Amino acid sequence: MPARPTHWLLKSEPHVFSFDDLWSAKKRTTMWDGVRNYQARNFMRDSMRPGDPILYYHSSCDVPGVVGLAEVASDPYPDPTQFDASSKYHDSGSDPNDPRWMLVDVRAVRRLPRVVTLADLKGERRLAKMAVVQKGSRLSVQPVTEAQWRIVLELAGVDG
């Protein structure tokens, strides 16, 4: 049985919530709410642990890519927006006694000295298996291997 994944990539659309937004948040931390994909939820619920390192990826923007590092900052807990009728993430089918959607808190750790663009990732043979470079990859919460993590940091100009 494979060990649980310990390193992650989170996608965010910067016009919605950028790495700068996270950096300027209280305690540089936010609830990673609104995830409504079961695979992504399962990673947060079943595998993420406080302290796990995160690559913070900007999608749907001029230059998609990894812009910063973050970390998991809580154990999993129910996403409160699923029970908020005024939220666009409201899910009337979720039972408060058995919540459908779980999340973790995410804390910004550092901005990267240079952005590792999607083009950079695609151009690095050693990253050919990374989920984010696969055609049609839409998963917003992805595991990253330790080897991939080190290579991305190398491309970013960060010492191991």
Added chain:
DNA sequence: GCCAACGTTGGC
């Protein structure tokens, strides 16, 4: 803005 790829829904 386009559109391919993907996940979910719902009729049957």
Added chain:
DNA sequence: GCCAACGTTGGC
């Protein structure tokens, strides 16, 4: 359980 229709994602 199949699969067409639909809505969303996300690079380009």
